[in-house]
Amino acid sequence: MNNIANDTRKAELLSTTVEHVDIKSFDARPIIDAMGKMSFTSRDLARATGIYNQMLADPDCTIFLVIAGSTSAGGCMDLYAELVRSNMVDGIVATGASIVDMDFFEGLGHKHYQALEIPDDNTLRSLYIDRIYDTYIDEEQLQDCDHTIGRIADSLKPRGYSSREFIRAMGKYLKEHGKKENSLVKLAYEHDVPIFCPAFVDSSAGFGLVKHQVERMKEGKPYMSIDAVADFRELTDIKIKAGTTGLLMIGGGVPKNFIQDTVVCAEILGHEDVEMHKYAVQITVADVRDGACSSSTLKEAASWGKVDTALEQMVFAEAGSVMPLLASDAYHRGHWKTRAKRAWGKIFG
Template identity: 85%
Template sequence: MTDTLNKTAGANAPINDNRKAELLSKQVKHIDIKSFDARPIVDAMSDMSFTSRDLGRATKIYNDMLADKDCTVVLVIAGSTSAGGCMDLYAELVRNKMVDVIVATGATIVDMDFFEGLGHKHYQALEVPDDDTLRSLYIDRIYDTYIDEEQLQDCDFTINKIAESLEPKPYSSRAFIREMGKYLVEHGKKDNSLVKLAYEHDVPIFCPAFVDSSAGFGLVKHQVDAAKEGRPYMVLDAIADFRELTQIKIEAGTTGLLMIGGGVPKNFIQDTVVCAEILGHEDVEVHKYAVQITVADVRDGACSSSTLQEAASWGKVNTGIEQMVFAEAGSVMPLLASDAYHRGHWKDRAKRGWAKLFA
């Protein structure tokens, strides 16, 4: 991790603080799903065609998950919707018992949520100058969203600090992220943090590729420093991630998936059905409900790791209660989540508290 406190970039070019402040002048405001009632528009869209009808059916399926008292709801997040304005949306789902388990990318959990939990912000790009100029100002870009690299490095160092405080032994990503939530309870600057709320509500978070994020820099530094000093260090156990999530699937029985994007998090949760069978639980249920919101294409054989219909051929999901929504998730998730919040099925749901399974 580079020390940027000397305010230099590139060769020896000084950072223009005024220009940087100008570019980082408009914060991203995260949408509040409680502030508006999306039910009328979702109902109307259900009677339309194309993606509108798909969204209407997907929203109904999510409401069915919440109304099913036996169903454990798993929120799966890939991509950058948290940075783009959906961060408080996901936090509200945890706060109101609308999700019971989370599987996400490291970037979603660390670079976006934990980052803001420490008091930092994401910014709207009012303009997009040459990316080399952004680099000279230590501004990182996610499409039309900016992050202050110096603040992101604070996130890296905080991850390192947490790692240094732990007993040197293997940890699943769930166990380490729980320590991050504990840290935010004690030192955080944002109440509506997904990581913090998950800790408080015993909602486990899994990141199967955890080090593919700012956490990776802090954890590498932890191991390198420990090795230089001849002391043991903590490690992340990816096998434990898979084992723990499969254990939840076995214990939960009926499950529903609300998936934003796809890729590794999507494959990870879907594979728990196959893993349970390999462990001898041949009566394990496929995921009963499934919704995926994505802009990925099917023609290259990927679609962020297959359509839900294709996944059924692998014995992972039920083909009867699934819906693909081909849309940019930031434009449709607020409607889906607001609809579900205002329909209120969550009010009668029991709190699962799956994190207690590993206490």
């Protein structure tokens, strides 16, 4: 194919943008109420929504949003942003992909696209189109994200940074140069909601940070780096100071284990009186039989001293299909309107 044909084909495939759900535009309370009188996943979702509302209504509860998977690319990006804007979460633990490749990426003005057809993946590769199931990303735009991360790294003093620190710098960049008002990274910066990515370089950030380090090494200059231990220490510090905590978890993996481990870490540091996470909701499609962290039930986490079993709920469902209902219900019940703003990001100066 010649370049003109390539450009035309690429434009055809990237013609329909993913539109992110607006939880304010509909009231899911009647649906959740009805589901509570049903069975199976419907009832599980209604109970999970009730637990999230209890977190919001508890004046002592700090709420962590925990995100793994590709729900941000799939249409939940504005949903997560609204949770920050409306003071419905106080801290975020996520995969690097959710924060960098998806939210920061759109904050720079780029888009995700619906795959109306899925041609051979080698064809997609030849057109520089990346695929997430039925969603497309323009690889050239993603590389702009990589290079932007590199430029942010170049602007920082050469030392170790927690992912929270670096993501705060990303939020500041979007506030000054961003193209999207409704960015989770930007709003978290503005509201002092700390974001932690325990595997930060497993994302577009990794490419930009490697480029930063390689170029600095060639010049014989010191470089910045990501301090994963600082992530764990800072997040544990929030847990110790917060006391009562609740978890709203989408998917599993590293973010789920990382936030749960803060209880054990606090104990190791001598805080014997640290509370287990009082509330916990997890939405996942993972099977429990392989012993993986993504699929371990919340009751299992209680055996490790991480999560209390009284107010926990597993919901085995694709998160993009149920999170809009849960979040819309909680938004319209309005417990967030009287919540104290915690601004945990401020404790790090």
